[in-house]
Amino acid sequence: MSEEIKKHRPPPDPNSAKYKLGQIAAKAYSDAQAAKDRGEPVGWCASNFPVEIPETLGLAVVYPENQAAGIAARGGGARLCEISEADGYSNDICAYARISLAYAKIKDAPEQNVPMPDFVLCCNNICNCMIKWYENLSRELNIPLIMIDIPFNPDYEVSDGELAYVKAQFWDAIHQLEALTGKKWSDERYREVMEYSGRTSRAWLAATACARYEPSPFNGFDLLNHMAVMVTARGKKEAAEAMETLLKEYEDNHEKGVSTFRAEEKYRIMFEGIACWPWLRVTSTGLKSRGINMVTTIYADAFGFIYKDFDDMCRAYCRVPNAINLELSRDKRIKLCRDNHVEGLLVHTNRSCKLWSGFMAEMSRQIGQACDIPVVSFDGDQADPRNFSEAQYDTRVQGLMEIMEARKEAM
Template identity: 45%
Template sequence: MAKTVSPGVLALRKVVEDVYADARTAKAEGKLVGWSSSKFPCELAEAFDLNVMYPENQAAGIAANRDGEIMCKAAEDLGFDNDICGYARISLAYAAGKRASRKLDLETGEYVIDPTSGKPLKDENGNVVIDPETGKPKKDPKTMQPYTVIDDIHEIEALPEGREKELRKAAIKPYRQMQMPQPDFVLCCNNICNCMTKWYENIARMCNIPLIMIDIPYNNTVEVADTNVAYIRSQFDAAIKQLEELTGKKFDEKKFEHACANANRTAQNWLKVCDYLQYKPAPMSGFDLFNHMADVVTARGKTEAADAFELLEQDLEENIKNGTSTLPFPEQYRVMFEGIPCWPKLPNLFKPLKENGVNVTAVVYAPAFGFVYNNMDEMVRAYCKAPNSVCIEQGVDWREGICKANKVDGVLVHYNRSCKPWSGYMAEMQRRFTADLGIPCAGFDGDQADPRNFNEAQYMTRVQGLVEAMEANKTLKEGEDK
């Protein structure tokens, strides 16, 4: 994708890196580290200066690092069915102490290289070097990787001090999501889904740690009833009490207000960034937003996240002025990408879109995380509005709003095997998009984290079909315009 990285993107990457690094430092210093669901009211934890990690963000990162499958299988070996959400499986395997590790030869202390890994070796002229013995391209040894195996931190911990222990510790993959500290407490909010409730209960049980729960009942109306607000407000108070007990500190009103102000500013800036996709052609690839989601999830209550989004805004403004874009191809069609991407298969998702000049200019995460509030009751209402906690009318309204504003020509729907509440009413939504907006929709089967559930051939065919339908629509419109 984009070869040069703008200051805004660099700043956003640093924010997430720092969140993880701070948590590792905190853990090393004996401070508490929590794990939280992505749409738990982070403002509460911020008021206590707690270091919090986000398993959903972690699982997406592990999947994007190609370790989704092996971690999912590790969870299955623990007894978790392969029907369960891929994020949950990855997270539960991790919570149980399982780690994706580089295969070791304990005698030599070296990693065992997978001969099928790596990229072809190229000579100084950029030509692929052929191995005269096999007649096949030679591999560039620098790009070859060790086999991935599952190791267990509890097993490693039980080893006597010495060489094997050190080697196995060092063999655990070094990327940040595989180095996330184990939790001392968990923060669960089930506005995203009810699977979250049992997922976090399992973590609490595995690690024998306290669970702080915020229950947001599913809502059947666009408005959030006062009775729901009262129920959730009371839970905020209960959660604050639990956090006071956990930390031995008093709830700091000022810090809380500061976190709220940051969360609002991050949300506003996130929305502004998302709104740049309204430009035609867009100054960025909509896929970029999926990466920037990490900041909204892990750091929306922090000044740094709000600042970094401001920087990104400046980059995009610059792109508009210069007529440039992070999209590495000319934009011919604009689509809404419905759902979470298939993280392990991002290049495969991108490929046919690139071939057909399709830019993703709308994602439902834009409105879903762009929530702004002025007081505690509004904050409660804001947390009631997660993609899977709202009624179909609200869901359609969000999506059709961004489809119109961002001028999409079609919708690509990910039927995400991992996400039953999300995929559960997509068929009806597809019908509404077509009826209300006159745009074609195409669905494909995939998974946010488990690559075994993605069928590339089907995806390619569906994208092709969508492009043909968008083309036909375009021709028709051009005919009408004449």
């Protein structure tokens, strides 16, 4: 979270969405610690592992990716990365993984502590790097690894074969967890979780769609913070309520003509990629100071997990970003750009993420062409502060702004 933004704002209203969402994210950690203290098994869980499974089983889990982002945002990224590097991990490896593997070793980081796990839950629909990271966690900590493989889908639609394979693994994972923890799956509880997940997702989609208003009633950087709840807690009642509050606030903002973007909105862009957590203030200020509002990101679409039954849920997990081909990835983004009147695309070429950045050049060319908008990229990293240049970022954003400005003048 940006210190600058904090400094200039009053303490959040406890009835506000921001406060509620922050509480949910913080409570996930404290609940897991409380479960650990009670002697219950606690898991470390990949961000796109089906959260419905631990939620229905009543298992406490924490998310190493969120933890790594938190550590990086609070300035601990380089310190932990260097610990892993000293153990022989290449600095080319994902910085979240390096931070997490370092934490597994030292078991303490004041920026964001988590209880140590009794099992790990992995899902590779975000990347195969996740498999290697969790294999190593499992081996180093000598704890069971439960893995759901959701293959990268080269096709536009999810095939019956993929669905059957993924569904069988969901049940396999459930049965393994039942055996491991003694908890029991309940269809009734699952229906409840599914209901909350649907409510949360519908509110999220509607809230993020408020970016269609000009000016947008929110600063897109808000989404980077709120998405943590969408990833980890969308099956909870409190998450549904908080997201509905967020939607109401955004609609109210629009009615009142105000926004959480605290500047005049001169330009509207889509931001592509994971946030540069160690440089959040710099990346945010670089935009805001020029009147550029990042009105949308793929996260707006990605976490709309609306499904009608178990099969449909499996299919939804096969369609998350990074598990889908270039054409579907592109079309989702084109829709976001068009729906939200985007005037430029700013791409974070994220050193930590080979999959996300790997076909971004071609995809962003196609998006730029289809939407007739300029595309500019910058080099950065989601958690290793050493892989970002403030000067390069500034120059690139300035360039993007100048193109958008020239286009406005020519209209």
